[in-house]
Amino acid sequence: MKKRSIRRSGIKYCKVVGDLGMSKYKLDNTYRAIVLGGSAGSFQGITKILSSIPDSFELPIIMCLHRLKHVRNGFVEALSIKSTKPVTEPYDKEKLKKGKVYLAPSNYHLCVELGNSFSLSTEEMVNNSRPSIDITLETAAYSYKKRLIGILLSGANKDGALGMKAIKDNGGLTIVQDPNECMIKTMPESALQATTIDHVLKVTEIIEFLIELDKNYK
Amino acid sequence: MWSINYYGNWIMHNIEITDLKRLTQLVKDNHGYDFTNYAMSSFRRRVNRILDLYNFSSVNGLIEKINTRPAFVEEVVNEITVNVTEMFRDPSFWREVRDHIIPNILLNHQSVNVWHAGCSSGEEVFSMAILLREMGIEGKVKLIATDLDNSILDKAKKATIPVKNMELNEKNYIRFQGSETLSKYYKEENGVAVLDPTLIENVSFRKHDLVRGGIFNKFDLVLCRNVMIYFNQNLQNEVLKKLHESLFKYGYLIIGSKESLIWCEIANKFIVVNNEEKIYKKIRD
Ligand SMILES: C[S@@+](CC[C@H](N)C(=O)[O-])C[C@H]1O[C@@H](n2cnc3c(N)ncnc32)[C@H](O)[C@@H]1O
Numbered sequence: 198m199k200k201r202s203i204r205r206s207g208i209k210y211c212k213v214v215g216d217l218g219m220s221k222y223k224l225d226n227t228y229r230a231i232v233l234g235g236s237a238g239s240f241q242g243i244t245k246i247l248s249s250i251p252d253s254f255e256l257p258i259i260m261c262l263h264r265l266k267h268v269r270n271g272f273v274e275a276l277s278i279k280s281t282k283p284v285t286e287p288y289d290k291e292k293l294k295k296g297k298v299y300l301a302p303s304n305y306h307l308c309v310e311l312g313n314s315f316s317l318s319t320e321e322m323v324n325n326s327r328p329s330i331d332i333t334l335e336t337a338a339y340s341y342k343k344r345l346i347g348i349l350l351s352g353a354n355k356d357g358a359l360g361m362k363a364i365k366d367n368g369g370l371t372i373v374q375d376p377n378e379c380m381i382k383t384m385p386e387s388a389l390q391a392t393t394i395d396h397v398l399k400v401t402e403i404i405e406f407l408i409e410l411d412k413n414y415k
Numbered sequence: 416m417w418s419i420n421y422y423g424n425w426i427m428h429n430i431e432i433t434d435l436k437r438l439t440q441l442v443k444d445n446h447g448y449d450f451t452n453y454a455m456s457s458f459r460r461r462v463n464r465i466l467d468l469y470n471f472s473s474v475n476g477l478i479e480k481i482n483t484r485p486a487f488v489e490e491v492v493n494e495i496t497v498n499v500t501e502m503f504r505d506p507s508f509w510r511e512v513r514d515h516i517i518p519n520i521l522l523n524h525q526s527v528n529v530w531h532a533g534c535s536s537g538e539e540v541f542s543m544a545i546l547l548r549e550m551g552i553e554g555k556v557k558l559i560a561t562d563l564d565n566s567i568l569d570k571a572k573k574a575t576i577p578v579k580n581m582e583l584n585e586k587n588y589i590r591f592q593g594s595e596t597l598s599k600y601y602k603e604e605n606g607v608a609v610l611d612p613t614l615i616e617n618v619s620f621r622k623h624d625l626v627r628g629g630i631f632n633k634f635d636l637v638l639c640r641n642v643m644i645y646f647n648q649n650l651q652n653e654v655l656k657k658l659h660e661s662l663f664k665y666g667y668l669i670i671g672s673k674e675s676l677i678w679c680e681i682a683n684k685f686i687v688v689n690n691e692e693k694i695y696k697k698i699r700d
Binding site (some may be wrong): 269286287288289290291302309310311312316317318319320321332333336339340353 | 433454455456457459460463497499500505507567631643645648649651671672673674675677678
């Protein structure tokens with residue numbers, strides 16, 4: 198059994214490679230949501246993930262991706278085509294539901310409220326971005342505390358780094374795309390600098406992780 | 416909770432729900448503003464921002480300051496409210512107003528009463544004024560614009576916009592397919608775009624609180640865009656009742672492009688006229 202140690206020390210988050218049939222990640226069914234951030238160079242990774250997870254995938258996936266401000270339509274459709282499940286942009290105060298994939302709408306920040314619903318906000322841009330990944334991640338971390346998984350993919354700015362820190366500080370699980378695989382690695386690298394990242398994974402490994410995670414919910 | 420400080424770094428403030436409750440209670444009991452039912456996630460972010468801007472180490476510090484200097488509340492309100500706005504935000508919506516909504520109202524009415532609820536620094540009102548001028552019906556339409564925030568209303572009345580915002584406004588105007596160029600309506604002076612004052616000379620800007628204020632008039636068209644997103648569901652229900660009551664039967668209500676009435680108790684008193692642009696019509700009293 199070959200062990201690859203992850204950036205984080207400690208036994209709990211140690212990934213075991215090539216260990217067929219056994220759980221690679223110590224996972225359980227206490228998580229309530231997954232937040233996924235990405236920017237420049239993340240589209241392929243996102244579509245690969247969305248097309249590979251089972252359509253019965255249980256946890257809600259909340260995506261915040263940097264996108265063109267004035268293109269209100271099209272993006273969600275483009276993602277839906279590649280996805281095993283429909284992707285929707287939540288309305289303000291929409292309730293989060295199991296098994297759904299959500300995308301932050303253009304020109305709004307997407308916040309997660311206590312009590313499992315979304316709120317939108319037009320407040321100032323953060324890291325030059327609206328939607329800002331930091332805001333979605335941080336509000337989700339505040340609401341879900343340790344029952345949240347944050348995943349950050351390729352991107353050209355540091356948006357998301359402090360959101361990942363908020364997730365970690367609240368006891369959640371943090372994953373970034375392996376910078377070596379990223380088209381633009383600034384985003385995952387900023388997160389690695391800002392906080393402890395539990396797993397540094399390639400997109401195919403993120404998919405494995407999610408599939409394995411989902412088994413705990415069946 | 417994180418936000419950017421002056422040095423471009425982030426500061427974390429640990430803000431508990433109980434801190435927020437103490438703050439809203441104080442402001443409600445002593446200062447006439449009621450934020451108790453604002454959406455928690457954005458309200459918390461705004462409070463964090465105030466702690467940053469004024470260098471408070473905790474919500475307690477902020478509360479103390481309000482107690483020693485009551486006038487400070489106005490600044491707090493100004494920072495709590497999100498005033499970010501654009502001219503011709505969602506250009507396709509403005510085309511719809513020009514091509515269908517206003518003409519429809521004018522089929523049955525000689526004049527039109529419009530209320531901009533939560534008008535912020537006025538961009539939405541300026542857009543409407545330009546639209547009406549281009550339609551040649553300025554004289555038939557009465558605009559009333561209200562907001563909770565005194566200082567943002569003062570800004571709206573001045574009708575000046577930072578030049579850096581004009582690029583976006585121009586782009587929106589082009590997508591709106593106005594009949595002129597936007598630059599026809601303003602001139603640049605010392606880094607600000609000064610709007611043609613005749614555009615808003617008949618607009619009435621007033622302070623009005625959607626939460627605590629009453630019904631003050633009846634309208635054919637109410638725009639309340641990107642305001643109720645800062646409220647929780649209960650407060651949205653309450654405010655929607657007031658908006659409903661402020662509309663003539665068959666009047667139009669327009670909300671922001673990512674808002675929805677479907678979770679509101681009195682949604683059945685409206686029908687959807689245009690779902691994409693979030694235009695509703697009151698069909699029951
Ligand atoms: C984001 S701006 C919306 C501006 C414009 N309608 C738009 O869509 O671009 C929200 C405005 O709502 C105002 N507001 C917040 N609470 C309010 C209340 N209780 N009563 C009236 N206005 C309120 C704020 O002061 C702010 O100017």
